[in-house]
Amino acid sequence: MEDKDLSYExxxxxxxxxxxxxxxxxxxxWSRFKKNKLALVGFIIVSIVVFIAIFAPVLTPYEPFDTxxxxxxxxxxxxxxxxxxxxxxxxxxxxxxxxxxALIIGVLIILFEGAIGILLGIVSGFFGGFVDVIIxxxxxxxxxxxxxxxxxxxxxxxxxxxxxxxxxxxxVGWTTYARMVRSKILTIKNSDYVEAAYSIGESRFSVVLRYxxxxxxxxxxIMICIMMPTALIASATLSFLGVGVQPPxxxxxxxxxxxxDYLIMAPWISTSAGIFIMITVLGFNFIGDGLRxxxxxxxxxx
Amino acid sequence: xxxxxxxxxxxxxxxxxxxxxxxxxxxxxxxEEGKVEALDGVEFRIEEGTIHxxxxxxxxxxxxxxxxxxxxxxxxxxxxxxxxxxxGKDILKYSEKRLQREIRGNEIAMIFQDPASSLxxxxxxxxxxxxxxxxxxxxxxxxxxxxxxxxxxxxxxPDVDSLIYKYPHQLSGGMKQRxxxxxxxxxxxxxxxxxxxTTALDVSIQAQFLKILNDLKQEMHMTMLYITHNLAVISEIxxxxxxxxxxxxVETAPVRTLFKNAQHPYTYKLIHSVLGVESNLExxxxxxxxxxxxxxxxxxxxxHPRCEEAKxxxxxxxxxxxxxxxxxxxxxxxx
Amino acid sequence: xxxxxxxxxxxxKHFESPRGDVRAVDGVSFDIFKGESFGLVGESGCGKSxxxxxxxxxxxxxxxxxxxxxxxxxxxxKKYTKFLxxxxxxxxxxxHSSLNPxxxxxxxxxxxxxxxxxxxxxxxxxxxxxxxxxxxxxxAEHMTRFPHELSGGQxxxxxxxxxxxxxPEVVFLDEPTSALDVSVQAKILxxxxxxxxxxxxxxxxxxxxxxxxxxxxDRIGVMYLGKIVEIGDVLKVYNKPLHPYTVGLFKSVPxxxxxxxxxxxxxxxxxxxxxxxxxxxxxHPRCPHAFxxCREIEPELKPVEDGRLVACHLY
Numbered sequence: 001m002e003d004k005d006l007s008y009e010x011x012x013x014x015x016x017x018x019x020x021x022x023x024x025x026x027x028x029x030w031s032r033f034k035k036n037k038l039a040l041v042g043f044i045i046v047s048i049v050v051f052i053a054i055f056a057p058v059l060t061p062y063e064p065f066d067t068x069x070x071x072x073x074x075x076x077x078x079x080x081x082x083x084x085x086x087x088x089x090x091x092x093x094x095x096x097x098x099x100x101x102a103l104i105i106g107v108l109i110i111l112f113e114g115a116i117g118i119l120l121g122i123v124s125g126f127f128g129g130f131v132d133v134i135i136x137x138x139x140x141x142x143x144x145x146x147x148x149x150x151x152x153x154x155x156x157x158x159x160x161x162x163x164x165x166x167x168x169x170x171x172v173g174w175t176t177y178a179r180m181v182r183s184k185i186l187t188i189k190n191s192d193y194v195e196a197a198y199s200i201g202e203s204r205f206s207v208v209l210r211y212x213x214x215x216x217x218x219x220x221x222i223m224i225c226i227m228m229p230t231a232l233i234a235s236a237t238l239s240f241l242g243v244g245v246q247p248p249x250x251x252x253x254x255x256x257x258x259x260x261d262y263l264i265m266a267p268w269i270s271t272s273a274g275i276f277i278m279i280t281v282l283g284f285n286f287i288g289d290g291l292r293x294x295x296x297x298x299x300x301x302x
Numbered sequence: 303x304x305x306x307x308x309x310x311x312x313x314x315x316x317x318x319x320x321x322x323x324x325x326x327x328x329x330x331x332x333x334e335e336g337k338v339e340a341l342d343g344v345e346f347r348i349e350e351g352t353i354h355x356x357x358x359x360x361x362x363x364x365x366x367x368x369x370x371x372x373x374x375x376x377x378x379x380x381x382x383x384x385x386x387x388x389x390g391k392d393i394l395k396y397s398e399k400r401l402q403r404e405i406r407g408n409e410i411a412m413i414f415q416d417p418a419s420s421l422x423x424x425x426x427x428x429x430x431x432x433x434x435x436x437x438x439x440x441x442x443x444x445x446x447x448x449x450x451x452x453x454x455x456x457x458x459x460p461d462v463d464s465l466i467y468k469y470p471h472q473l474s475g476g477m478k479q480r481x482x483x484x485x486x487x488x489x490x491x492x493x494x495x496x497x498x499x500t501t502a503l504d505v506s507i508q509a510q511f512l513k514i515l516n517d518l519k520q521e522m523h524m525t526m527l528y529i530t531h532n533l534a535v536i537s538e539i540x541x542x543x544x545x546x547x548x549x550x551x552v553e554t555a556p557v558r559t560l561f562k563n564a565q566h567p568y569t570y571k572l573i574h575s576v577l578g579v580e581s582n583l584e585x586x587x588x589x590x591x592x593x594x595x596x597x598x599x600x601x602x603x604x605x606h607p608r609c610e611e612a613k614x615x616x617x618x619x620x621x622x623x624x625x626x627x628x629x630x631x632x633x634x635x636x637x
Numbered sequence: 638x639x640x641x642x643x644x645x646x647x648x649x650k651h652f653e654s655p656r657g658d659v660r661a662v663d664g665v666s667f668d669i670f671k672g673e674s675f676g677l678v679g680e681s682g683c684g685k686s687x688x689x690x691x692x693x694x695x696x697x698x699x700x701x702x703x704x705x706x707x708x709x710x711x712x713x714x715k716k717y718t719k720f721l722x723x724x725x726x727x728x729x730x731x732x733h734s735s736l737n738p739x740x741x742x743x744x745x746x747x748x749x750x751x752x753x754x755x756x757x758x759x760x761x762x763x764x765x766x767x768x769x770x771x772x773x774x775x776x777a778e779h780m781t782r783f784p785h786e787l788s789g790g791q792x793x794x795x796x797x798x799x800x801x802x803x804x805p806e807v808v809f810l811d812e813p814t815s816a817l818d819v820s821v822q823a824k825i826l827x828x829x830x831x832x833x834x835x836x837x838x839x840x841x842x843x844x845x846x847x848x849x850x851x852x853x854x855d856r857i858g859v860m861y862l863g864k865i866v867e868i869g870d871v872l873k874v875y876n877k878p879l880h881p882y883t884v885g886l887f888k889s890v891p892x893x894x895x896x897x898x899x900x901x902x903x904x905x906x907x908x909x910x911x912x913x914x915x916x917x918x919x920x921h922p923r924c925p926h927a928f929x930x931c932r933e934i935e936p937e938l939k940p941v942e943d944g945r946l947v948a949c950h951l952y
Contacts, residue, residue, distance in 0.1 A: 035334060192734040196796070199695060200803055201722030201752045210748075214739040359818040360789075460906075474907050504680035505845060506904035509889035513902050531818070534891035538898055557895045575819045576893045577848035583830065586823035586852075592788035593818065 032294035039290020045283030053103050056096040064089065064097040064250045073266040083268045085258065091269055094250035095276055101251045102232055102280065105165060109231040110224055112170035117177025118220050124178060125185025126208060136182075139175040147172050148237055155243040165244045169234050177223055184219040188212050218295035225288035229281040236277055252277050320387075321493055321525050322371070323347035327384030329363075329370055336597045340366050342549045342604075344384070345623060348493070348542075353519060353526045355536040355557070357572075358546035359593055364529045367546070368495045370394075371527070372412050373401040389492070408438055411486035415498040417478035421470040427454075427481055428466035431488065438489050453484040456521075457514055476507035480514065487518070497529045512538050533576045537561060542629065545569045548594055548604040551623060555630040565632040568605045603635065611636055641707075642807055642839055643669035643692065648701035650684075650691045657912045661687040663863035664701070666938065667946075669807065674833065674840040676854030676871070678847050678886070682908055684863040685843040689809045693725055694718055706806075723753050726800035730812040732792035736784040742795055743780040746770070749802035769798045772832055774824070790821035794828065801832055807839040815846065826853060847890050851875055859883045862919045863911055865938060869945035879947045881924045918950065926951055 033039050052059065068088030076083045082091040124135040142150075151168035158164045188194060189212065197211050238244030239253025247254055252273040259269030329341040341363045348354040358364045369375050371386055373396070386394045393405055414420055422430055431450040435441075441449070454462045457480040470478055479499055486494055500508040516539055518524055528540055536543055537557060544554040545566065553566040564570040574587040591608045594600055600607050606616040613635065621633045650662040661684040669675050679685045690696045692703055694710060702711045705724060713721070729735035736745055746766045749755070756762040767777045773794040784792055793813065800808055813829070814822040830853070833840055844850050850857055851871060858868040859880065867880040878884045888903035906923045909915055915922050921931040930950050938948040 032334070192729050192731060193737045195695065196727070196729055196735045196799070197737070197748075199693065199722065199727040200749045200799060201719045202748065203719075206752075210740070210744075211737050215737070359820060476907060504908075505847070506680060506886060506889040507907065509891070509899050509904065510902050512891065513899055516898075532891075533819070534893040537893050537895045538891045561893070561895050572820060573893065575823050577822075577846070577852060578893050579848065579851075579890075581848070581852065583823070583826055583852040586826070588823035588827070589820035592790055592821065 029294045033290050036290040038286045042283045042286025049099050049280050052096050053099040060093040062090040062093040064094050065248055082272045085269050097250045098252045105235045106231045108166045109169050113173035114224055117174035118181050121178040121181025125182040139178055142172055142175050152243050160246050165235050165238055180223050184216050188215050222292045225291050228284040319350045320347040321350045323387040325385045328382040330380050332378045338596045340549055344551055346544045346554050350525050351523045352541040353539055355540035355543040356529045357536055362546040363549040364546050365497055368497050368529050407489050410493045411491040412495040413482045413499050415501050417482045423470055426467050434485050435488050453488040457484045476503050493525050495527045515539055553632045559630055565637050566634050567609050567611050639670040641668050642671045644704040646702045649699045650687050651699045660863050660911050665865050673855045676842040676850035676857040678850045679860035683860045685860050723803050724806045726803050726805040727809045728797050728800045728813050731816040732796045735796050738784055742782050773798045789817050809841045812844050862914050866948045880949050881926055882920045
């Protein structure tokens, strides 16, 4: 074997390629995602909703709280594309600002429940034993309550408002993450490559960091995308029931609720908010499905 | 299309009673990475009363061939060309309904590598056997139980009296596989397809299983397509053998001819890469490279990138299966 | 006298199960000499995988002792096992599952060098990786690949490279070719032989494939239901197997030759459960030569002829 061949200069190119090949992993995921038309539709929907949420003040000439007693319950027109509500406020403006509230609550819930759930899932799955039993017992207990009732009770105790909605839903929501992440960790923990890692002398810490986490993260990402619509619907439900976001803050759930009384006279209030929720949820669902296929090539039907 | 000369050859051989004849079968799969050309012109025929082996490495399309005969291909599969004549009728043209009614189970039956997945875990062996028998013949309760016992003792299962009341999970892999055989034989199929039936079994259990198959072959004049990657198993029980590589048949011959006088370079290497009692490591053949992916298979002969004898023509033209001896066919430009 | 690398004395490994202890390895004693290639054959469930994992101390032994170069490693606490990992390494059966799917070949192969501080910087590590890739017949360009971009044979060569990278004394090979196609089997085995000569290694093969064990080993052991029933020089055992199980096992293997067929069933019945193995000799319910003593007294593994050890009352 020629030693010249083995000098660092000769392998430097390969090392540089190595960096590129790592970034190409991401582009591979993106290219798989792109091929999935529904996922792309979902991506476009969610992008539009995010755009609306950010630029709501620019997109509409009205303010969400501007009442106009002379223009109450007006049907859609050139001035008010989706009409006005019982206080004469522009419905479209409120829908746009509602997107803000919906996304903020959604993201906060996901962050809150995701952080708790994923962490406890990892602890439960990796350490097993007594810790696992306790965590899974708490999960089972929490899951045996009807989520909305529990959230209502929590909101009842702590008072209403955006943050309490987040806490109320998050306190139950994390259980789903914990379960999924735990089962994924258990599969990885018993895999050959983890045993192989121990067999060459890897420490437990290194195994978690280098072998378990990288293989569990896609599951966590997919979970987050799949749970987003659930969080949106749950927060809308709470607002609809009057224990969530309080009027006059514009939220889709409370708009449906407010429009209920005028369903015959001014159906655009409730229906438009309902359609917004539906489309946004659909968008996130499409993204979730697309990501699952793109991140985990093994689930591919072959 | 085969040449006139070849057609004559085919007709000439038809004097032997061919139970099934596969002609120019082309099957592809639509996947997200592209079209997989899984089978590309597969052809062979099985004479009545013989065991025909179909051998090849992972991904060569041997299982897909079996599934095509049964009409059990996945939804993303497309049969692009070909005919499968079973008792003279092209069953590839049959509707799903007709296949289910006339072919599957009563005419052609199949056993798989994992017998556990073919047995229903919530019913006893007796229940499952009875149901199968009742499907194909009308008989009284007692008579059916008698048949169940008969069929099970035919595959030499011990303690049949207590065995029939057991559930699949209470049986070992070898016993389950024997129950599967008994179940399939109880429908009196004309053709039995076995897809790697012993791969999951231990050697001593495999030996028992092969012995039983050999006995059944003598007793019942059974016709069988035996799909496997294991050459040693093939040599135990088969009469004739087709070797598959990357979706094509490269050689078909009686077992003895093939083992003693393999003509295709792939077949030769394959036979000489298997460890036998007398082989030693240094003489063992290896085939450079690896099996090609069938999304973009090599042009011409699909084996040419790994072939030491490859000439220019091999990368350009697909070699046709041609007759070079008694019942001996090979697809190679150099032969 | 050759140097004893490993000494196994009455090693046991039992697993708890709801229906009683599974006696996977139940009292096994043998030695492994430096530089030899030892092959252990047995059917699935005989305990051969558990045995090597116990010797490697990936599992905690239930009883008995393991000596590595005369050092008792039976009860080393987990935090001190790292030095064992540098002495003994393991190649898994299935290369499709034994490589981390999210690590490149470079990352996978750099780990052993970094863990055991064999190399100190990235340059050295890279050079070592390229070296070991070449030993395994692969190229520097393979460093950038992920496992799913490699063929089965290439993956197994990476897995072997990882096991060799720690510069071990003894390499355990758990059915290294059974998940691969036959056409690449010869290549892997030849590469392993070459590496053994180059690096002065000791190999411990386990497999159910008797013909494979025969071509790669100097000495073989035959395992049945948690016990070793016969140990000896490979040619001697093959030419004249003594234990009735060995005889039956060898006869069960189909030959790739249409003129040699299995004419009678060599081994009747099935392997009993390791939860409640038969009393006396564990093989007696399937043994054609069993007599009263076999049903009562468990035979010891004792020397018979030409340096061979057999556990059978016939000898």
